[in-house]
Amino acid sequence: MRFKASIQNITTFTKLTASLNSLGPLAWVKLSDDQVCFTIIPEQGTQVWAVLSIDTIFETYTVQSAANNVINLEVPLISLNRALKTALNATSAQIRLTKKDNMPVLALTIVTTSSSNSYAAFPTTGANNNEDAFETSTFDSAIGGGNHETIITQEVPVRVLSPDIVAGLHEPQCREPDVHIILPPLVQLKSISDRFTRLAVVGAKSGMGTTSSSRTRLEVAANMHGCLKMSIKTDAMSISSVWTDLNNPELDPSQVAGGEIGIAEHPSTRMKQLGSADGRSEEGWASVRIDGRDWGKVMSVGRLGGRVIACFCHEHALILYVYLPNDNGEDESVLTVCGSAVTSCPNWSHPE
Amino acid sequence: MEDEDELPLFAAVSSSARQLYLLLRCINFSEKAHVQISEEGLKFSVDEAGVMEGFAFLDKSLFTSYTFRAPPPQRSSIRDSDDEEDEEETSTNPTFQISLPSLLETLQIFGLTDPNNSKPPWARDNPTSTAFSNNVLGMNNMCRISYDSFGSPLVIVLTEASIRTTCELTTYEPAFADEIPFDRQSLAFKTIMRGTWLFDAISELASTTPARLTLVARLARSQKPYFALSASGPLGSARVEFNNNLAPSTKPPPPTNPPSVENPAESPNLLETFQLSNPETTLRYTYKFSLIQKAARAMSVATKVSVRGDTQGVLSLQFMIEVEAGKVSFVDFRFVPLVEKDGGEMDDETVLEEGEGSGSGMEDEE
Numbered sequence: 091m092r093f094k095a096s097i098q099n100i101t102t103f104t105k106l107t108a109s110l111n112s113l114g115p116l117a118w119v120k121l122s123d124d125q126v127c128f129t130i131i132p133e134q135g136t137q138v139w140a141v142l143s144i145d146t147i148f149e150t151y152t153v154q155s156a157a158n159n160v161i162n163l164e165v166p167l168i169s170l171n172r173a174l175k176t177a178l179n180a181t182s183a184q185i186r187l188t189k190k191d192n193m194p195v196l197a198l199t200i201v202t203t204s205s206s207n208s209y210a211a212f213p214t215t216g217a218n219n220n221e222d223a224f225e226t227s228t229f230d231s232a233i234g235g236g237n238h239e240t241i242i243t244q245e246v247p248v249r250v251l252s253p254d255i256v257a258g259l260h261e262p263q264c265r266e267p268d269v270h271i272i273l274p275p276l277v278q279l280k281s282i283s284d285r286f287t288r289l290a291v292v293g294a295k296s297g298m299g300t301t302s303s304s305r306t307r308l309e310v311a312a313n314m315h316g317c318l319k320m321s322i323k324t325d326a327m328s329i330s331s332v333w334t335d336l337n338n339p340e341l342d343p344s345q346v347a348g349g350e351i352g353i354a355e356h357p358s359t360r361m362k363q364l365g366s367a368d369g370r371s372e373e374g375w376a377s378v379r380i381d382g383r384d385w386g387k388v389m390s391v392g393r394l395g396g397r398v399i400a401c402f403c404h405e406h407a408l409i410l411y412v413y414l415p416n417d418n419g420e421d422e423s424v425l426t427v428c429g430s431a432v433t434s435c436p437n438w439s440h441p442e
Numbered sequence: 443m444e445d446e447d448e449l450p451l452f453a454a455v456s457s458s459a460r461q462l463y464l465l466l467r468c469i470n471f472s473e474k475a476h477v478q479i480s481e482e483g484l485k486f487s488v489d490e491a492g493v494m495e496g497f498a499f500l501d502k503s504l505f506t507s508y509t510f511r512a513p514p515p516q517r518s519s520i521r522d523s524d525d526e527e528d529e530e531e532t533s534t535n536p537t538f539q540i541s542l543p544s545l546l547e548t549l550q551i552f553g554l555t556d557p558n559n560s561k562p563p564w565a566r567d568n569p570t571s572t573a574f575s576n577n578v579l580g581m582n583n584m585c586r587i588s589y590d591s592f593g594s595p596l597v598i599v600l601t602e603a604s605i606r607t608t609c610e611l612t613t614y615e616p617a618f619a620d621e622i623p624f625d626r627q628s629l630a631f632k633t634i635m636r637g638t639w640l641f642d643a644i645s646e647l648a649s650t651t652p653a654r655l656t657l658v659a660r661l662a663r664s665q666k667p668y669f670a671l672s673a674s675g676p677l678g679s680a681r682v683e684f685n686n687n688l689a690p691s692t693k694p695p696p697p698t699n700p701p702s703v704e705n706p707a708e709s710p711n712l713l714e715t716f717q718l719s720n721p722e723t724t725l726r727y728t729y730k731f732s733l734i735q736k737a738a739r740a741m742s743v744a745t746k747v748s749v750r751g752d753t754q755g756v757l758s759l760q761f762m763i764e765v766e767a768g769k770v771s772f773v774d775f776r777f778v779p780l781v782e783k784d785g786g787e788m789d790d791e792t793v794l795e796e797g798e799g800s801g802s803g804m805e806d807e808e
Contacts, residue, residue, distance in 0.1 A: 282607075285551055292543040326541035327595075329548060329609040336604075369606070 091155045093187040095148040103147040104174040109391040111167035121153045121161045139261045140425040162251035173244035195245040267401035268357045268376035271312045272337040276392025286322045287382035311377030314362040317369035332369040376402035452479045453588040454505040461765040463549040468740035468773045469496035475542035480535045493778040494733045538613035548609040622776040625752040631659045634714040637744025643682040647673035655731040660724040667716035686711040727755045728780045737775045755779035
C-alpha cells in the first residue's frame with residue numbers, strides 16, 4: 091500500500107479541510123487512480139460527498155494497493171488542517187502514507203524558505219547565498235545565507251479502512267429535485283443567515299413563551315424563476331429575505347434519465363409553471379427547513395469560492411453542489427453537500 | 443370605510459436605516475419597547491421597572507415619506523365608552539409593544555451583503571465605489587416601515603440590490619400607560635453641557651462599580667455654578683466636579699492670550715446653562731448608578747445634554763443627537779430618585795463641606 095503525492099494547491103487544500111472540518115471531525119478519504127473522494131457522514135447533520143480530480147490539489151500522484159489501487163483512510167480533519175496551515179507559505183509540500191511505530195500516518199513534508207527581513211534588503215546576495223544553501227546544507231547558512239530552508243514534517247495519524255468497511259457506504263439517493271438554482275455568493279448568504287439565527291435567539295428571549303434555544307429553524311426555499319427565500323419565525327417576529335434574478339440552470343438532456351421526455355416530466359418543469367420572478371407569489375416554492383447553526387457550517391464551504399447549485403426536494407432534502415474552479419477555468423471537482431430536511435428527521439437539530 | 447381598511451394606517455420610507463438604528467440603539471436596555479404612531483412621528487419608549495424610562499422620537503422629517511392616517515374616531519369611542527372624553531385624544535394614536543432587540547438586529551441587516559462595508563464609501567482603493575454605487579447613493583439603506591391596522595404586525599421592508607428582506611414584528615398590547623411624571627413647570631435645576639463630558643464622567647465613575655450616583659448642584663459664592671456627580675458604592679466613592687471658569691492654578695498656559703480666540707465656537711464655560719430654582723440651597727438628588735449607566739450610549743453620541751431635575755427629584759436627561767449635518771433628534775431619559783436615609787445624608791454632608799472648602803479656596807486665588 092503506497093500513497094505519495096506532492097501538494098500542488100496548498101491554499102485550496104487548506105480551505106477544503108477547514109470547510110469540511112466545520113461539518114464533521116472525521117473524513118473518509120478514498121484515494122484512487124483518477125480521483126480523490128472526501129466523505130463526511132456525521133451522526134447528525136449534513137453529509138458531504140466530495141469528488142476531486144487529482145490535479146485540483148495534487149501532482150505527481152501515485153497510489154498503489156492490493157485492492158485495485160484504492161486506499162481508504164479515516165483522517166482526523168482538524169490535524170490535517172493544522173498540518174496544512176504550516177504549509178501555507180511553503181515552497182513545496184509532499185504528502186505520503188507511512189508507518190510510525192506500526193501506526194499508519196499521513197506524513198506531510200513541508201519545505202519553506204524563510205528569509206529574514208534584514209537580509210531581504212540585499213536581494214542579490216540573498217539570491218546567491220540561497221543557491222549555495224540549496225546545494226550544500228540547510229544549516230550552515232545561518233551566518234552567510236540570506237534564506238533559510240526549513241523542512242517541517244507533520245504527521246497525521248490515520249486509520250486504514252478495509253474495503254468491506256466502506257462497501258456499505260453510498261451516497262444517499264434522492265428523488266429528482268423540484269427546484270435547482272445557482273446560489274448567490276455563500277459569504278453573502280452566510281452573513282444574512284447568521285443574522286437570522288441571532289435574531290431567533292433574541293426573539294426567543296423576548297418572547298413570552300419559553301422556547302428552547304435549539305429552535306433556530308431556518309426555512310430555505312427557491313422557485314424556478316430565479317428566487318431564493320430564506321426565512322425564520324419566532325414569537326416576536328418573522329423575517330424573510332428574498333433574492334431575485336438568480337439563475338436556474340437548464341437541465342442537460344443527456345444527463346437526465348429519459349432524455350427530452352425525462353426533462354418534460356421532470357418535477358422542475360412542473361415547478362416552472364408556478365410562481366413568479368419577483369418572488370411575491372405564494373406558489374412554486376420548494377422549501378426545506380434546516381437547523382440554523384448547521385446551515386451556517388455548510389455555508390463555510392463558501393470560502394472555496396466555487397459556483398454552487400442548490401437542488402431542493404420539497405420538504406425532503408437540500409443538496410448543494412459546489413463546483414471548485416480549476417486553473418483552466420473549467421470546474422470539474424464537485425462537492426456534494428446533502429442536508430436532509432428537518433421535517434423528515436426531527437432529531438436533526440442540535441441539542442442544547 | 444371599505445378603502446380605508448385597505449390603505450395602511452401608517453407607512454413611512456426612510457432612506458437611512460442607519461439613522462434610525464443609531465437613535466434606537468440609545469434606548470436598547472429592555473426587551474420590549476412601546477411604539478406610538480402619531481402625526482408628528484414615531485415615539486419609542488422603553489421602561490425599566492417603572493423607575494427609569496427612555497424615549498426616542500423619530501420625527502417625520504427623518505423619513506423621506508411619512509403617511510399617517512388617523513384611525514376613525516368611532517373606534518376609540520366604542521372601546522372607551524365609559525371615559526371617552528379624556529381617552530379620545532390618546533387612543534386614536536396606535537400604541538403597541540414590539541421586541542426592540544429584534545428591530546435593531548433587523549435594521550442592521552443593511553450593508554451585510556456589501557463586501558465593502560468595512561470601508562467607507564469614499565475610500566479611494568475601493569474599485570466598486572463609483573458615483574452610482576449603491577452605498578454612495580444610499581440605495582442600500584432604503585427601508586419601509588408600515589403598520590396596516592390595529593393588531594397587525596409592524597412590517598419593515600429593506601431593499602438592497604436584488605435582495606428584499608421583509609420583517610414582521612409581532613405587536614403586543616401596551617403594558618404601561620403612565621410615564622414617569624416630570625413637572626417641567628417646577629424645575630429645581632437645569633444645566634446644559636456636552637454629551638461626551640457627561641459620558642466621560644459616568645465612565646470614569648463606573649470604574650469603581652458604584653451603587654448610587656448623587657447629583658449635587660449649587661451656586662458657589664459670587665454666583666459661580668457648581669455641579670458635581672459623586673458615586674458611592676461598596677468600594678468607596680468618587681466625585682467628578684464640573685466648574686465653570688477654571689481656577690488659574692489648574693490651567694497650564696498663562697492667561698495672557700485669550701483662549702477663546704483659538705476656538706470661538708467652543709463655549710469657555712463647561713456648563714452652557716445653569717439654573718437653580720432656589721439659589722440659596724444645595725440641591726442633592728441620588729439615583730441608582732446602574733440605571734444612569736444605561737443612558738451611556740446616548741451620552742456618547744449626543745452633542746448636547748440637558749440635565750434637569752424637578753422639585754420631586756425626578757431626573758430628566760435630554761440628549762440632542764445630530765443624525766446628519768444640521769438635523770437633530772432627541773432621546774430622553776427619566777429617572778426616579780432614590781429616597782435617601784438620614785444617615786446617608788449626613789455622610790454626604792461632610793463630603794460636601796470639604797468640597798465647598800476647596801471650591802472657595804480656588805475662588806480666593808483667582
